[in-house]
Amino acid sequence: MPQDFLPFTRPSIDATTMDAVAEVLRSGWLASGSKVLEFEAALSAYLGGRSVRAVTSGTAALEIALAVADIGPGDEVITTPMSWCATSNVILRRGARPVFVDVDLDSRNLDLDAVEAAITPRTRAILPVHFSGLPIDQDRLYRLGRQHGLRIIEDAAHAIGSAWKGRRIGSHGDLVCFSFHPNKNMTTGEGGAIVASTPQEVEFIETYRFNGVMHRAPGEFDVSFAGMKANLSDIAAQIGLGQLVRLETFNARRRELAAHYYARWASNCPLRLPARGDEDHSWHMFAPLLPVDRLGLSRADFIARMKQHGIGVGIHYPAIHLLSAYRGLGWREGQFPNAERVGRETITLPLFPAMALQDVDRVIDTVHAVLAEIAHAA
Template identity: 50%
Template sequence: MSNSTPPFIPFTRPSFNQETIDAVGEVLRSGWVTSGPKLAEFEATLSEYFSGRHVRCFANGTATMKIALQVAGIGEGDEVITTPISWVATANVILSVGAKPIFVDIDPITRNIDLNKVAVAITPKTRAIMPVYLAGLPVDMNQLYNLAKQHKLRVIEDAAQAFGSQWKGKKIGSFGDLVSFSFQANKNLTTVEGGCLVLNNADEAKLAEKFRLQGLTRQGMDGMDVDVLGGKDNLTDVNAVIGLQQLKQLPAYQTRRAALARQYFDVIRSELASAGLENLKLQLPVENFSESNWHMFQVVLPLDQLKCDRAQVMTELKDLGIGTGVHYPAITGFTLYKEQGYKTSDTPIAERIGRSILTLPLFPGMTDEDIGRIASGFVGILKKHRKN
């Protein structure tokens, strides 16, 4: 009898059914594969999803954020308040329009920007707040928009990870100011690559269209003109038809993600108790099942109680056939930002979380048995490296 190696569990994996594959084939056979009728249908369907708000799609979630800044008129000399715990694109787009990111430390529990500290960071140059909803958990939206109104600031929501999340029963994106989503391959809804921007009115939507396609202004049959500096950020019909199919499956995906997250809480706590690790200060996510979309399941390692670092934990999990991720190290620790004078010590909570946060696998295709295997292996590693 041969020993079988259990299959590798990646930290995430997209799900595509046969209907999606067939729909892509239809688009390819149609001969119209770039931006066309399927993109228009996808945008209209998203608009309906977001309570009738204007929606425009783009080639990726970085473009959506940059164009949101451009639509808001943010540029040279302006300041945008954001979080240091995010994918670096959040800060890079601020730099790319000539503005300056101002990093505010995070809440140690939610790991989102600490809105209680934002007011102190506001200066006469501040034009916008760009919160990030880490792992799909939104900030306090009432506090966010009250703060923005009080100081007359735009809000550009980096909701890249929050498609399907809610705030008090309302979908993120169905209200607010400019709201940016990513449809990259690891997101809850994917178009392989892509993103969308929810806008306030038809004028903003038209401007966003110009920015996504070289600033082009169509002038009927007689010609065309360009009146703003745009780029090449349009979404194709191939991507759009994948998004349309994903929207159909989203409710089932969301239900499964929440069920897997609940199992994580139960099984990890049970494994910790069985291993005698009740006093280990392992930080689990906020247990919010009414508002989070459970994009990721992240833990914060108690490194001060362990004889190893995060990299060792990740290596040993990989040896067990379990993939993990780091989302995210503090942006202020990257060379590009250090060279501009940013210091991780200015946001100490973000610096600590950035060194110790770990993403465990979570995607709809996982089984209940996968959760047990991950939790058992993970807690076993913690027990092995616990300081006496």
């Protein structure tokens, strides 16, 4: 691998944050404590005062949100086949059934016409993903929820810092779940958060994330239900505090980099570029489509050649309904053609705040060079 290898993503952790984490380590208190409370307060302020509780992952956030909404056996949750598998896995883990509908080919967000057509008497919730940080139409989404009495559980794993009509994702809405995985716009190492609407929901989340334990008198506690172990550590929270104060700078840089991709590929672009959105798009990733059939090439070959040239390329994501666990539930090829095409053709190109505009130029030049190599070899 070349010395100057450019990955498709890389977290930016500054020395101040590293020093602050060292202070936490020296304090002797590493589990959930004052830093988690401070991080939750900072997230709440960022989201306009909404109640936020931190957990160990975006996956845990989604599963707990489904529990808050009392989703269980016999229930249906309408969701997307174009996401990381956790989005639908958590529905199965609650004993409910994920009901997939197709996505728009360019935004990768749920087709809300298809969502409306899929609603049945068993539907209890809609679980959309703000793909790559591009918000789904919040007005129509919540109008559907109100019309049919459904909970809305937003998978905002990609969307910290994104906004809909000037309002940050998570500053409004029902249950909103974030991820702070290392490849996200901000990280806690591993972690996530849930935005809830009522004090009762917040109390339930606090109990659920710590095994269902409810503390009584000093040294005494009770357990009224089987929760999970999903409380964030102070170590992770301290990383999050250092990241949150830089988030707007991170996202501004991501927008600059994405804009440069579009400017360079304003013409003669061999790829199908994703929907651009507007200034409220946080650009978690840049994932165009590689038209493998039209160009007569293998995506795997393209990715391997890009790596040889020092450029990392990801795949986000294979279509969920074609994974073995979901084929076993009766889903099959041909049901969601847009999601399936994205699953076949998507290539995630480098996009992270530490990149220079010249790095984007390098990626674009390498894409053209690799495609020329493949065409010549054919």
